[in-house]
Amino acid sequence: MTKPLAIIAGVGPGTGASIARRFAQAYSVILLARNAANFDPLVKEINTAGGQALGIRTDLSDSKSVHSALDQITKQYHGSSLAAAVFNVGGGFVRKPFLELTETEFSQGFESQGKGGFNFAQGVLPLLLQAKGLQYPPTLIFTGATASLKGSANFSSFAAGKFALRALAQSLAREFGPKGVHVSHVIVDGVIDIPRTKAWQFEHEDAKLDPDAIADSYWHLHTQPRTTFGFELDLRPYVEKW
Amino acid sequence: MTKPLAIIAGVGPGTGASIARRFAQAYSVILLARNAANFDPLVKEINTAGGQALGIRTDLSDSKSVHSALDQITKQYHGSSLAAAVFNVGGGFVRKPFLELTETEFSQGFESQGKGGFNFAQGVLPLLLQAKGLQYPPTLIFTGATASLKGSANFSSFAAGKFALRALAQSLAREFGPKGVHVSHVIVDGVIDIPRTKAWQFEHEDAKLDPDAIADSYWHLHTQPRTTFGFELDLRPYVEKW
């Protein structure tokens, strides 16, 4: 008997890890990241705790790399259905005055988010469409940000990428929703409480988003029946200005 | 020992009832509706099933009626904290060509949604602010609709009301979020599967929103920690055009 699968793209020590832990309570999870150091400790942690996890080094902005990862998954998990796929690839984006940006720097936002989201969606959608015997509708969730809705000064690269990702998510929700696949877009508006931001101080306590709580919302979206699909949810700390 | 309370305004045989049942799993629920026939069967059902429910006849568009209901609640449930309040008051709105609308008909949308939402929020916010010992942050959720985002032809009354309610929800989220109250706005985009719509046929099955699934999403929003408040979520059937 094989568990259904969940594929999480973009797993570091933050939100991606929390999502992986949450979905590993029900599914066998596959973690994609460019750097194995980003998923190795988590794979060990989940497997040790009685779950099932596998990491595959994948460059989401490279279609060959994504297809290779998906090939490995379909072979290794033959007979398992894909229940959920989460695109949570982070920034690495450049924030600088517009006239100092190179074309390559500007394109990084799209490479990471637009092309990355495209490659991931093309890889997982055929599996989501053919999934069978699942408790919940097969689900594809994209992680957005403040920059999904607002192009701020000096953020043109990241905003262009996140706007493009939101366009993709809307287009896929409209095409694949009627085919039974639940496509969602979560706008994470604020600083997330991860190792990299531990030192960031704010006036109020609890001013940073809890990655485990974000993961709970992703799980909730996944459990919705097809009569009642949530498309977009915005999450922010109670003290966030917006 | 007293359970925390949840107040649901706008309880008929549809979404409000599902929300009441869901929140009654954890809380003592108080149901507000203009007509006792709308809550009597549900109150009996919940109490029979081992929960606690009380119905109070209330006209949400009348501030005196709302304050009277709240007075009754604070007396009767002295010592209980208010954990959640849901404004789910329905339409009763008029859909007709603009030049045939009377001023009274046009104002119905605002009376029901804008003023109703105002009266409800003014009544429950003081209780939510002083709530203590709760497992989850005190929560105030407003029910929106397609008309919260789009003013369609012949829908000016309802859209004006739902736009006003969304403005109110945003304003309250920004004022009371930093005070620890979770304010949310759920956009229900589609036809809900309730007795009144049972006969409505659609091309696809499962084309109507499931009120129990809507209620699950309200409960999920309620359980979010203050680090990670969701403000807006849109829900629609998988085959809905949008």
Added chain:
Amino acid sequence: MTKPLAIIAGVGPGTGASIARRFAQAYSVILLARNAANFDPLVKEINTAGGQALGIRTDLSDSKSVHSALDQITKQYHGSSLAAAVFNVGGGFVRKPFLELTETEFSQGFESQGKGGFNFAQGVLPLLLQAKGLQYPPTLIFTGATASLKGSANFSSFAAGKFALRALAQSLAREFGPKGVHVSHVIVDGVIDIPRTKAWQFEHEDAKLDPDAIADSYWHLHTQPRTTFGFELDLRPYVEKW
């Protein structure tokens, strides 16, 4: 030979006056305001300069008052077509913490903007629909604000009113656009340079919106052919944060 008419509702010493002057270059203008002191100097100024202007004391939130004004107009200007109508009624709204608002204060936003916009639209649309021989399509423009898109803390009354007005404008554009009436909504995002704000100092010069420039945009919208109707335009000073 009679000039076509333009009706401007909400005329004080600011934007309304600039709009009136701009439209008076082509049309006979009728100015509506609750207080004759708001239009008397302007009526004199326009008539002295060779234009045609008339002021009518009107309470836009009172349908009888609006209908009485329209009756006077149709009699006095028998045979003239209504070319443009502008709803520019200002705030008078209350900005205070939500729990200090009375129901009446909260409703002021809707009374002024929602009901005011409704009454005005019901009065002028029949005239716009029957207008003949005009150079440009008959036009109905509503004035919005920052609060048309965002419900800020302490602004629930004004935001509820401005959201409702935008819902109305959208609904009317969708119903009356296909009938040849151009309905627009202009979002004025920032402080306008009027006598009341003269003393307000900003870090940069030219930080306040110029009412004459706003009026030029209203006129531009009016001149668009029905093939190319603009619905929404946002205006703000170059240094405005948004």
Added chain:
Amino acid sequence: MTKPLAIIAGVGPGTGASIARRFAQAYSVILLARNAANFDPLVKEINTAGGQALGIRTDLSDSKSVHSALDQITKQYHGSSLAAAVFNVGGGFVRKPFLELTETEFSQGFESQGKGGFNFAQGVLPLLLQAKGLQYPPTLIFTGATASLKGSANFSSFAAGKFALRALAQSLAREFGPKGVHVSHVIVDGVIDIPRTKAWQFEHEDAKLDPDAIADSYWHLHTQPRTTFGFELDLRPYVEKW
């Protein structure tokens, strides 16, 4: 004595040509297109009519090609100020089911709109910033589409590109507005009446956008003073569904 300049990127027989003719009434216009056949007749037409026009073959998605064009402009028009720059590069995008899209096809939307908009903005903004002695603030306008706001099924490539372009426009407006450059984004929502769409029949007459009217709106935006910059305007035929 040299006239100020206007650069129009994306000139074919439709909107770009109308914009060029409109701005040629005041400025010396430079037309950029990949294919000289797209601007040659227009250059001849404008020059014959007493205006000044020059066409430069440019691939907007290639930064070298854009910089080469700009180099030619700065040399040839030494001493002239750049008054306006319009990015009106069209689609060439692929509309097909998502799973049939290649990575290259998906990226075309971003290559054309995102990267094209970036290259154009990087080329013209230094010239706009140093412009002197102009009657109106230097202006940069981007052409959007329905797909700037909505990712429809089968339109992921085009929507990703247009969303990215809107993100770029917002970011530039916020960075360069305070430096005196007027950045705008016009959403053209509907079919434009150009040679390619001449045969398209609609139920109503005048159901296609008039490119000359679009051009008038671009010119109007250009003439706004810095106190009163319009950022976004949506244009559609009076019978368009939206």
